[in-house]
Amino acid sequence: MNDYGVIVQEVVKRIKELEEQPYVPVGVSNRHLHLSKADLEVLFGVGYELTKMKDLKQPGQFAANETVTIVGPKGEIKNVRILGPVRNLTQLEVSLTDGFKLGINAPVKESGKISGTPGITLVGPKGKLEMKEGVIAALRHVHVSPQFAERFNLKDKEMVSVYFDGIRQVTFQNVLIRISEHFVEEMHLDTDEANAAGIRTGAFGKIMKG
Amino acid sequence: MNDYGVIVQEVVKRIKELEEQPYVPVGVSNRHLHLSKADLEVLFGVGYELTKMKDLKQPGQFAANETVTIVGPKGEIKNVRILGPVRNLTQLEVSLTDGFKLGINAPVKESGKISGTPGITLVGPKGKLEMKEGVIAALRHVHVSPQFAERFNLKDKEMVSVYFDGIRQVTFQNVLIRISEHFVEEMHLDTDEANAAGIRTGAFGKIMKG
Numbered sequence: 001m002n003d004y005g006v007i008v009q010e011v012v013k014r015i016k017e018l019e020e021q022p023y024v025p026v027g028v029s030n031r032h033l034h035l036s037k038a039d040l041e042v043l044f045g046v047g048y049e050l051t052k053m054k055d056l057k058q059p060g061q062f063a064a065n066e067t068v069t070i071v072g073p074k075g076e077i078k079n080v081r082i083l084g085p086v087r088n089l090t091q092l093e094v095s096l097t098d099g100f101k102l103g104i105n106a107p108v109k110e111s112g113k114i115s116g117t118p119g120i121t122l123v124g125p126k127g128k129l130e131m132k133e134g135v136i137a138a139l140r141h142v143h144v145s146p147q148f149a150e151r152f153n154l155k156d157k158e159m160v161s162v163y164f165d166g167i168r169q170v171t172f173q174n175v176l177i178r179i180s181e182h183f184v185e186e187m188h189l190d191t192d193e194a195n196a197a198g199i200r201t202g203a204f205g206k207i208m209k210g
Numbered sequence: 211m212n213d214y215g216v217i218v219q220e221v222v223k224r225i226k227e228l229e230e231q232p233y234v235p236v237g238v239s240n241r242h243l244h245l246s247k248a249d250l251e252v253l254f255g256v257g258y259e260l261t262k263m264k265d266l267k268q269p270g271q272f273a274a275n276e277t278v279t280i281v282g283p284k285g286e287i288k289n290v291r292i293l294g295p296v297r298n299l300t301q302l303e304v305s306l307t308d309g310f311k312l313g314i315n316a317p318v319k320e321s322g323k324i325s326g327t328p329g330i331t332l333v334g335p336k337g338k339l340e341m342k343e344g345v346i347a348a349l350r351h352v353h354v355s356p357q358f359a360e361r362f363n364l365k366d367k368e369m370v371s372v373y374f375d376g377i378r379q380v381t382f383q384n385v386l387i388r389i390s391e392h393f394v395e396e397m398h399l400d401t402d403e404a405n406a407a408g409i410r411t412g413a414f415g416k417i418m419k420g
Contacts, residue, residue: 097307
């Protein structure tokens, strides 16, 4: 067999592995903001609607053209992207590195569980908003379709481990499984977590039980 | 038994666990610079010697009062701490987050293995230095004394895993063991890795084989 034959064999083997085992692609989340309709209007003006810059991997979700500046006790970060569509709750997701820069102690929390979390100041083109709560570092999680969940015996809200190969080989434990018919397979990590593993968007992690 | 009795029992149990198993304390490394004597003189003037701000945990090593500005293609970072004493090779250790800010692709490398790594510009009070190479993201590693190594059957250059508990529970694999009579037990992680695990200096990780 010639060199191309060997390469093809290796590629076919890798594809089979990715298909037959619970591998999930990573989406690395930079700091971002979810806004309620009311809070969007405070920052951008009455009747304002988000405009789409690009679709995200999860169906219906998009990165907006709109950004805000976030201002904490120790520092500020400009050009923080808003993700659409609008939600019931305003929530700012930052990395712990961002938290140190801003001077804010962002707790690691599941999305939506913002009770008791710190607030921060948001500055938009038409107004300023003092968030009373809602600043979190997102608990790492995997979006999973019901089909994938059934195939690999995963339950909604189950905690699993996800393994990544490479020079910064790592197993993230305590990873939340979230199942919905609106989801496609994707593991969300923040920039600290992706850098600690030496990976970028598109890397594949392998789900392990326990 | 009263409440205090229960607490004392728990504390004693934890101390026994820390003593009897291969737990190591973490030291989180922020970005820092090691300088050769010649390069120190380029940046601070002929005959200049580093002055100690504080001792580090590893005997003989110290954080200097002196800092430099590092300038990359996309950005700069001020107040980057120099660690002493001077070494044979100049080496800048950054996180991958720092690398993105600077516009430099820092490879994950063992300390001292800087051949083929990128350079960067250093600016000191008396001069500027164009490093030709030496910018790395440090390969995570554990400093170990020969006594600890013998007790837990660890070999120099062995790769192990280190487990951390908590909401960002994680097992770092591919962790380098370095043994020297000049070392005390300490695992070095950079800020990305510490944040990904939700830990700070002083946290304890447990060494696991393989």
